[in-house]
Amino acid sequence: MANILKKPKRKKMVDIIQPISVHLKDKEFEPKSIEKNIKEDLRKIDKQVEKFTKKEEKQFKEEEKPERKFRPKKFRIKTYVFIGLLLAVLGGGIYSAVEFLPKAEIKIITKKTEWNYVDSVIADKNITKIDVGQKRIPAEIFSIRKNFNFSFPATGKKIVQEKAGGKIIIYNAYSSEPQRLVATTRFATPDGKIFRLVKEIMVPAAKIVEGKIVASSIEATVVADQAGPKYNIEPVSHFSIPGFQGSAKYQGFYAESKEAMKGGFIGEKAFPTEEDIKKAKEKASQDLRDSVESFLSLQTPPEFKIIEGSKQFNLLKQEVNQQVDEKNNFTVFSEAELLNIAFKESDLKNLIEETAKAKLGTNFKIKTYNLEYGVGRADFKQGQISFAVNFQGVFEEPFNVEDFRQKSVTKSETNLRALISSFPNIQKATISFWPFWVKRAPDDIKRVKVEVE
Template sequence: MDEIYYLEPDEEITSVIDKIKNSKSNRISLVVPREATLLQSVVNLKLLVKEAAKFSKEIVLVTSDKIGRNLAAQVGLTVFDSIKSGRPIYQPPASLPDEQEIIEIDMRKEEVPQAKPKGVQVHHFQEEAHKGWSKKEIRPTSQPSWKPHKPVVEFDWKKTRKIIWPLITASILLILIGLFLILPKVTIKIKVLAQNYDKTLEAKISAEESSNLSENTFSGNLIDLTSEKEDKFTATGKKNLGGKASGTLTVYNYWDSNPQTFPTGTKFLSSSKTFVSKSSVTVPGTSIRGGNIVPGNVNVDIEAENAGEDYNVKSGRFTIVGLPAAQQEKIYGQSNKDLTGGFSKEVTVVSQQDYDQAKDKLTKELNDDLKNQLKEKTNDLEILDKTVQNDTVETKSSANVDQEANDFTLKIKERTRVMGFNKSGFDQFIVEVLEKQIPQDKMITLGLDDTIVPVVKETKYDEKSLNLEVHVKAKISSKVDIEKVKKDLLGKSNTAINNYLNKIDGINGFEIKFSPSWWLKRISNFQRNLKVELEYMNEETIPVAPSSEVSPSLPATPASTEALP
């Protein structure tokens, strides 16, 4: 009798295999609901078949899920559509014998021995035939392997057409609407008489004050950065810190009767060694006593210029450095005792070169660091030449120059300040300042060749300001409000455009160009599709005949300068 299992929709294959394994029946019916997890993958069903064969179980699948039945049929399972069905929807064919399998068939029949009639000889031909007979080997013929039938799904063209045609129609409509909104692109050049306008004025960039047209003050941004670095360096200098030899000299004046004065630090030379006086002395002049010349003399203490035992010179004569050769013979010093006290002691000290190299290294690193910070802070700002100000705020060393040390630590703190500002905003600000100085029906605009060049006059970062001298090269012409023209012309036809432009005072003609030229002669409602330019005309320009796209009122050839909207 079949053992029936009702599976849950989300029951996993591992749970089903456990049920098969634990079942005591050899034939198991699995009732599977629609869209159950087991029926979602042919891999699950193949695994089910494999495990069933492993446990010698026959599996019957009961389900109303069409897709599940197809998959089950593909893997060779017997399939019913319900428990009450008498016949399966699909039943796999009986397994065919393997080609290599040997089937033995015994053709001999067991016969019941019969009694021979007396006096009659019976000859059995079967016995003679059977004597030459033996077990005959019959091999099965090769049979094609069974493959499950794959159901053919017919494509519903009627249903597809009902979906595709509305989509195609809607796409075409969207494309046409998009082209109508996007096209055409229109460029309008308005011709105006203009004169060159050159002006130099003073202005100020301030980080504390807001923009003020009457005071020519434009708001800027003062960037103030500080950075410090500290590092340890090796001292390489050498210095003799031993004792200096010293002694007393008697200075004689045989030169004349006038006294000779020698200040502190006067140098005396002996044995190629230099000594200096510790005090200022005045040597009396020569006198005559009893007919003999008596030199003036005075004692002075001296000290060796440098330390070392080499300065322990013997007693003797000392030449005064700086006197003419003739006077050095008559004015000199004399020691009666050897100089003593000199000895050597060489130590490592911080040399000037050590200090300078350390300072240069830290300063460069600080400047690079501040430069990178400055670049991040001023990414969208205009920075003028010679406006970056670097200052050393602090320099601190653990050892001074010539001080004994094997190494030293140097710390430097740098400060960088610069004034940045928005260049396009500044240019517009300067134009507005200059427009206050011209008639109200005129305007100042910048052509392609026109410039506004600010030059640094004075940096006052302590007052958070930067004084400039601004050189302006521009055009002055009749006032035309470009933005108002663009706004008014949106959505207008070619005829309406011509009527509107002909009513503007102060213009000398215009050109209208539609792109593509074959499209509707109408401006779209998108402002980005409309470009309005000013084209300046010199008063002495020679008139030319208008082209087909030029208004009849155009009297002159355009100048080479194109205005920026």
């Protein structure tokens, strides 16, 4: 009982954390040295706290349970509060040491001059570099050719009688002499349907191999003798030539078809009217132009400028097939090419900048600008395009920031202002030091910040 009521012995602060000796040399502290020493001290304190905590935990475990009700919990709270406050103070010290290290900020506004250029320029594929005197810049011509078969609906209706037609293969197994067959020569199917040659052909001579005749052949187009769907027949293995009937040639000349005959029809059918054809041609031409312009735009390097008036579209061929398909559509075949003369905007910018230097001074450069183009007048035979230019720009002399920073190190405000005055292209500057008691720029160039507008 006496042990329970016995008051715990109070420990002095010295019992918790022993003092740490820090020896400082008699010299001016550099920012990096201060930060390094603080970090080393903090590591030593962490080791002391860790050692103390382990010691206390061991002591608490050895004490009797009744004593824990009165002593360990309260003592632990005080210890943690003290350690927390100590770390906060040390952290604040480190932050302050780093944040409040001397630094200088200099904001500079350079002198700027507005200058405009309103004139005509020629882009020419025959030159390779800018010509300031002649106001010429290099150009390149890009081209593309495409063709396409466009389909359009036929709106007309009429009663038609159409003949079937197709391809046949004609054989000469008769002699080693070629045989001429005139247009409209008849070819008969086994069931008597007649098809006629569309145009005259020459059947090549048969070959004689080891005394035997080897048939030769030629393909030809035929059309049914009469209109109607009954001539839409499947492939036929043997066509005879009625004109040779009664002679030896009747057996020696024959034909076959590999594909069905098609197109035989009697009845109402759609057809393209004159208005259909006119609109189809216009639409096909415009669609083809849009297509080639899109293709050429993708193939033109991005650094090249394309202005209005720099293109030439040539429609090379346009053919209308008035025969409608099963969906009552007819087709328009179109072929065209697109030429485009383009230039690099960087070349134009350099031409304007060189022109401005003759007026403002050789050191001036374009800082910001706005550029507008007039409609170009292209001459593809000469390989050039002329166009109007409206240039509105702001020019300035280049300012060497790194050179200025190097010269700013360790200078007082007075010396800095003298340095600023030595740069003729500086219009205005503001100087600020941090913290407030600092009177000159630090010797560490990394802590000298220079902003240029």
